[in-house]
Each structure stands twice: as structure tokens, then as C-alpha cells.
Amino acid sequence: MKRLHLSDIARPQLLALACILLLNWLVFPGFFTVTWQDGRLFGSLIDVINRGAPVAILAVGMTAIIATRGVDLSVGAVMAVAGAVAATAAVVGQPLIVTLLGALLVGLACGLWNGALVAFLGMQPFVATLVLMVAGRGLAQLITEGSIVTFSDPALIFVGTGSLLGLPMPAVIALVLMIAAHLVMRRTAMGLFVEAIGTNRSAASYTGLRTRTVILTLYAFGGLCAALAGVIAAADIRGADANNAGLWLELDAILAVVIGGTSLMGGRFSIPMSVLGAVIIQAMNTGILVSGLPPEFNLIVKASVIILILVMQSDRIGELVSRRFARLKLRGKS
Amino acid sequence: MTILRKLALGASMIALCCTAANAADRTVGFSQIGSESGWRAAETSVTKQEAEKRGITLKFADAQQKQENQIKAIRGFIAQGVDAILVAPVVATGWEQVLGEAKDAKIPVILLDRGIDAPQDLYLTSVASDQVKEGRVAGEWLVKTVGDKPCRVVELQGTVGSTPAINRKKGFEEAIAGHKNISIVRSQTGDFTRSKGKEVMEGFLKAENGGKDVCAMYAHNDDMAVGGIQAIKDAGLKPGKDILVVSIDAVPDIFQAMAAGEANATVELTPNMAGPAFDALDAYLKSGKQPEKFIITQSKLYTPADDPKGEYERRKGLGY
Structure with missing residues (x-):
């Protein structure tokens, strides 16, 4: 297999992000203005990384799952469950360590459940995780008893709205998680295992790889990421909204992974690129908000931009462009 | 045979005397959509409170967002011979058949919170906000x-x-x-x-x-x-x-x-759609007074x- 350089993979996504940011700047000249206010950075760019953080965190967990030809549709619902657990724990006065641990453990349990269905019962990931996607929201509603549970624990709220070195806390968490996950994937054999399973699971088994354990671990990590995103989402609005927290975010997370260039057919993946994908999606969302466009156009604009990005990434188009360039170069030389 | 007939007569007499004595002693069926939002949960609890305040026995059925569950619940209420049925319809269409059955059984139906696309003679009134x-x-x-x-x-x-x-x-x-x-x-x-x-x-x-x-x-x-x-x-x-x-x-x-x-x-x-509904029902059952077809709840401003x-x-x- 040809070894890909980072610059080879990154080009279309970075170009897309630059184009979207430029467009945002054209419709709203103050887009790049970042000021210092109340001890933290303030501006549309900061909004992009702050609002993009939950999807970025989901995408970190989703990337490795998709790289094994799997998918986790339940992450949005797991967000709601984790948020509900954190909020109810905070309401009864538990300290941050308990609320956080409780929420993360519940997320981990959800991930293990998904992983067990996929790895040990051999269920299709789509169906296996669909179960929790539906049931999870019901579970969250059960915990919150159908209402929005609001809390005022400053430590928990800090997780969603605080800032570290001027950067919003959610973005800091996403960044740390991304780097940690990337290091585990690329500095240990884990990444290789994931790619082997995604390319050919039975071949990977025959080489002696414990594919079931690896898959179980990846789904468990996905659940953990979803729980973290859920805590952030709840802390952001100081309440757990079981009906709406994380609603449809599984689709955004999958989209972020796909924009990042990870193949749905398994094998090839990059966690930082998925996070970049999440930032691209959010740059688009924030751009629409500051542009003053009527809301009826939101989905059309998003769809068009996404189609453009995916076309730019397609191998065929890439080949065509590079062939055209090669011909131009030849002509220039002769 | 005669004994049976006497018994039946006696039972109906008792029933008659009791309805006459205490008009409020009614049974009303309530088919609720589900509990998809906090407001809906509040509507359910307010409806239960309003019924209790008036001494009405409320039979509650949660449809979990499905029309077929609501239709089943309404048929159940008809079979139980309730005095009236409240429905918060989950969708606007497909109600003619089951509301026709309620009409044939002479059970008044009141719509709460949402309207339906059906002939107006199929329901007594509808209570909703503007x-x-x-x-x-x-x-x-x-x-x-x-x-x-x-x-x-x-x-x-x-x-x-x-x-x-x-x-x-x-x-x-x-x-x-x-x-x-x-x-x-x-x-x-x-x-x-x-x-x-x-x-x-x-x-x-x-x-x-x-x-x-x-x-x-x-x-x-x-x-x-x-x-x-x-x-x-x-x-x-x-x-x-x-x-x-x-x-x-x-x-x-x-x-x-x-x-x-x-x-x-x-x-x-207001989550209190049931209050006006019960009032209209009371007037209708007591004196046969037809309420307005659309009762609009107050949109009160709070500052x-x-x-x-x-x-x-x-x-x-x-x-x-």
C-alpha cells in the first residue's frame, strides 16, 4: 500500500475550511474579530470551536468505530442519558467528581452494551446501536421524569461554560481528548489493529488478533466520548433536556468523520481529521447564524456545501485534477 | 325472568337517581398524546387536578404518540360507557370512524389543544389556544x-x-x-x-x-x-x-x-385546557346547552x- 503523507490527505479539508471561513468573513466582516472579555476570548471564531466541541468529541470516538466498518448511532441518545445522570446527581448535591464519574460510567456501560452486541453476538452495528438510539432517549426521559432538570453546581457548569487560558472549556477537553486518542492510535499498535479489522476482520482474526476485544474497547470508548459530550451539553445550558440533548448529533458526528476522509468501508482513518470535519460543520453553522440568512435556507446551504466538500474529496475528481495538472506541466516544459 | 327484569329496573332506577342527585359524579375518559414535552406533562397533571376538583372520575390513557393507541383508547372508553371523552389528537386526520362510533353511543367528545380535519358534528367542542x-x-x-x-x-x-x-x-x-x-x-x-x-x-x-x-x-x-x-x-x-x-x-x-x-x-x-372543557361539558349535560365549537383559552401576559x-x-x- 502506498504510504500517504499528511499533506495528501489534509488538502481538501483545509481548503474547504478556508473557503467557508472566507465566505463567513464576506457575509460578516467581523467574523475574525476576537476580543478579550471577562478573562476569556470572545468572538465568532471562538464560538466555532466552542460549539463544535461536542460533535468533535463524538467524532473522536466515532472515527475508530467507523474504521472497523462499524457505526454507532446511539451516541446522541447516550449524550442525553449521561446529561440526565449528571444533572440529577448535581441536583441532589453530589460533588463534581461523583457527577462526572457517574455520567462517564453510564456512558461506558452504554458503549460496552453496544460493543457486546456487535463483537460477541455478531449483530450488524447499524441495528445493534439503533436499539440504544431509541431506548437511550427513553431511559434519559425516565431519569429526568420528562422535564428539564436544571442545576446550579458551579463546578459542573464550569465544564460546559468555563475557560482555560482564555479558551472555552469544551474546546480544551476536545483538544486534549483528540491528542490522547491520536497518540494511542499512532504510538501504540492500536491503530494498526483497527485498520487490520476494518480492512478484513477474519484475516485479522487469523493473524491472532483479538478482534472482539478490540471492537468492544472501541465501542466502550465511543460511549465514554458520548457521555463526555453529554455532560458538556448539559453543563452548557445548566440543565438536562432529555428530549433534545444530542438529538441527531450522531449524524453530525458521522458526517464529521466522513468529511475528515475516514472511509465508511473501513481501514483508513484519522482522528485529527475527523475533528477538523467537526470544525468545518460548525464553521458552516456559525456562518449561517451571523449571515442573517432566513432559517428556511439553513439546510439547503449546508447540503450544498457538504456535497461540494465530498466531491472535492472523491478519488476520481482528485485523479482528474492531478492528470490535468500533469498535462499542463508537460505542455509547459515542451 | 321477572326477577331479572325487576333487578334490571332497580339498577337503572338507582343509576338514574344517582345521576340526578349528583351531576358531578361522572366518569370521563382522557386520551393523551404522550409526554413528549414538559408542557404536555403539565397538561396531564392539570387535567387530573381539574377532574379531582370537580369530583369527576378520570380514566387516563397515554397513547405514546400513536394514533392507533388513541383510537383503541377511545373504543375502550365507549365500551366502558363513560359520560364523555377528552382527546388531545396526535394527528389531524383519520378520526371520522372512531368519533362516529362515539357519536352513535351518544358520548360527547371534546378535543383538547389541537384541532382535527373532520366534520364538526363529530365532536362537542374543541378547547385550544390561539x-x-x-x-x-x-x-x-x-x-x-x-x-x-x-x-x-x-x-x-x-x-x-x-x-x-x-x-x-x-x-x-x-x-x-x-x-x-x-x-x-x-x-x-x-x-x-x-x-x-x-x-x-x-x-x-x-x-x-x-x-x-x-x-x-x-x-x-x-x-x-x-x-x-x-x-x-x-x-x-x-x-x-x-x-x-x-x-x-x-x-x-x-x-x-x-x-x-x-x-x-x-x-x-395554559396547560389548563381541561378546565374550560369540563365547564362546557357540565353545562351541556345539565341543560343540553351547546357550547361554542371553538373555545379559545386566554393568552395571559406575565411580567x-x-x-x-x-x-x-x-x-x-x-x-x-
Whole structure:
């Protein structure tokens, strides 16, 4: 297999992000203005990384799952469950360590459940995780008893709205998680295992790889990421909204992974690129908000931009462009 | 045979005497959509309270968002021979058959909160709010509050294309029409949720000179307003003072914000649809008086002058 350089993979996504940011700047000249206010950075760019953080965190967990030809549709619902657990724990006065641990453990349990269905019962990931996607929201509603549970624990709220070195806390968490996950994937054999399973699971088994354990671990990590995103989402609005927290975010997370260039057919993946994908999606969302466009156009604009990005990434188009360039170069030389 | 007949006669006599003696001693079936939102949960608990207050035995059926469950529940109520049926219809179509059965059984049906596409003789009356009026009341409050001062308004819309979003927008625009000093400068959807409301408001504040150019925020529901209020605070401005906040629904949390001086007005979408329904039913069963076909609930305006703390306490147990 040809070894890909980072610059080879990154080009279309970075170009897309630059184009979207430029467009945002054209419709709203103050887009790049970042000021210092109340001890933290303030501006549309900061909004992009702050609002993009939950999807970025989901995408970190989703990337490795998709790289094994799997998918986790339940992450949005797991967000709601984790948020509900954190909020109810905070309401009864538990300290941050308990609320956080409780929420993360519940997320981990959800991930293990998904992983067990996929790895040990051999269920299709789509169906296996669909179960929790539906049931999870019901579970969250059960915990919150159908209402929005609001809390005022400053430590928990800090997780969603605080800032570290001027950067919003959610973005800091996403960044740390991304780097940690990337290091585990690329500095240990884990990444290789994931790619082997995604390319050919039975071949990977025959080489002696414990594919079931690896898959179980990846789904468990996905659940953990979803729980973290859920805590952030709840802390952001100081309440757990079981009906709406994380609603449809599984689709955004999958989209972020796909924009990042990870193949749905398994094998090839990059966690930082998925996070970049999440930032691209959010740059688009924030751009629409500051542009003053009527809301009826939101989905059309998003769809068009996404189609453009995916076309730019397609191998065929890439080949065509590079062939055209090669011909131009030849002509220039002769 | 004769004994049986006597017994039957006696039983019906007893039944007759009792209905005559205590008109309130009724059984009413209530087919609720489900519990998809806090408001719906509040409607359920208020309906139960109103029934209890009147001594009505309420048979409650939760349809879990499915029409077939509602139809099953209504057929069950008919079979049990209830005195009346309340329905909060989950969809507008497909009710002719089952409501016809109720009509044949001479059981009056009252629709709550939503209308249906069916001949009007199939139900006694429908109790609902006027969403255009809700928007209008909010708009009129703003017109009265700002007077002649110029006011740039940002609007947090509900889900694009949903009936409440369309109607609440329409009503508000009707109220501010003709007041050139008030204009909606930005309008985006916050999907009726807190998190989207906050995100959209963050974008608006950046785009409007850090929020300094915004005079008021109009949100199609309180949840979005609560999110928007947090965004205003994060931007270093004072919600309720630097930016006026007006929204619709009157859920408990907006009263908490109001008590803290961070929200200025909310228009109530009352969860008490059952009260007027029971009153109309009572009049109909007692004297045969036909109620109006469409009973519109009051769209009451609440401001910080209306004891927000007390309102919060009164509502928080209702399941919002």
C-alpha cells in the first residue's frame, strides 16, 4: 500500500475550511474579530470551536468505530442519558467528581452494551446501536421524569461554560481528548489493529488478533466520548433536556468523520481529521447564524456545501485534477 | 325472568337517581398524546387536578404518540360507557370512524389543544389556544414598553415550518406592524430548545456589534429564551435591562429568570385546557346547552409585577 503523507490527505479539508471561513468573513466582516472579555476570548471564531466541541468529541470516538466498518448511532441518545445522570446527581448535591464519574460510567456501560452486541453476538452495528438510539432517549426521559432538570453546581457548569487560558472549556477537553486518542492510535499498535479489522476482520482474526476485544474497547470508548459530550451539553445550558440533548448529533458526528476522509468501508482513518470535519460543520453553522440568512435556507446551504466538500474529496475528481495538472506541466516544459 | 327484569329496573332506577342527585359524579375518559414535552406533562397533571376538583372520575390513557393507541383508547372508553371523552389528537386526520362510533353511543367528545380535519358534528367542542394571539400579545407588550424609542429586535424562531413557529411569528409581526421604530433585524430557528436558543443568540450578538445594537429578544418559547439569556450574560450584557426578553409559554424556569430580573415578559400557553372543557361539558349535560365549537383559552401576559416567585412555586410541581 502506498504510504500517504499528511499533506495528501489534509488538502481538501483545509481548503474547504478556508473557503467557508472566507465566505463567513464576506457575509460578516467581523467574523475574525476576537476580543478579550471577562478573562476569556470572545468572538465568532471562538464560538466555532466552542460549539463544535461536542460533535468533535463524538467524532473522536466515532472515527475508530467507523474504521472497523462499524457505526454507532446511539451516541446522541447516550449524550442525553449521561446529561440526565449528571444533572440529577448535581441536583441532589453530589460533588463534581461523583457527577462526572457517574455520567462517564453510564456512558461506558452504554458503549460496552453496544460493543457486546456487535463483537460477541455478531449483530450488524447499524441495528445493534439503533436499539440504544431509541431506548437511550427513553431511559434519559425516565431519569429526568420528562422535564428539564436544571442545576446550579458551579463546578459542573464550569465544564460546559468555563475557560482555560482564555479558551472555552469544551474546546480544551476536545483538544486534549483528540491528542490522547491520536497518540494511542499512532504510538501504540492500536491503530494498526483497527485498520487490520476494518480492512478484513477474519484475516485479522487469523493473524491472532483479538478482534472482539478490540471492537468492544472501541465501542466502550465511543460511549465514554458520548457521555463526555453529554455532560458538556448539559453543563452548557445548566440543565438536562432529555428530549433534545444530542438529538441527531450522531449524524453530525458521522458526517464529521466522513468529511475528515475516514472511509465508511473501513481501514483508513484519522482522528485529527475527523475533528477538523467537526470544525468545518460548525464553521458552516456559525456562518449561517451571523449571515442573517432566513432559517428556511439553513439546510439547503449546508447540503450544498457538504456535497461540494465530498466531491472535492472523491478519488476520481482528485485523479482528474492531478492528470490535468500533469498535462499542463508537460505542455509547459515542451 | 321477572326477577331479572325487576333487578334490571332497580339498577337503572338507582343509576338514574344517582345521576340526578349528583351531576358531578361522572366518569370521563382522557386520551393523551404522550409526554413528549414538559408542557404536555403539565397538561396531564392539570387535567387530573381539574377532574379531582370537580369530583369527576378520570380514566387516563397515554397513547405514546400513536394514533392507533388513541383510537383503541377511545373504543375502550365507549365500551366502558363513560359520560364523555377528552382527546388531545396526535394527528389531524383519520378520526371520522372512531368519533362516529362515539357519536352513535351518544358520548360527547371534546378535543383538547389541537384541532382535527373532520366534520364538526363529530365532536362537542374543541378547547385550544390561539397561537397567533400569543405572538400578538408578546408584540403588543413590546410596543407598549419601548414606546417611541427605536428598537432592533432579534427573533428566535421555533422549528422551521411548525405551526406554532409560523403563527407566533405572524402574531408578533402583526402587533409591531405600523410601529416603524420597532423592526426585526435577525431571525433564525432555535428549534424550540435551550441549547439551540443559546447558540443562535451567541451568533446574533456577535453579528450585532456584540449585542449593543440589540434592544429586545423575542423567543417563540421560553426554553429558547432561557438559552438566549445565558448567551446575553456570556456576552457581558444584562438580560432584562440591556436587552429586553419576551417569550411565550410561561414555563416555571422563565419565572425564575423573571424573579432574577433577567426576563421581562412571557405569554402563557395554559396547560389548563381541561378546565374550560369540563365547564362546557357540565353545562351541556345539565341543560343540553351547546357550547361554542371553538373555545379559545386566554393568552395571559406575565411580567415581573405578577409575582414570578409565586408563579414558579405554583408551577414547578406540574411536571414541566
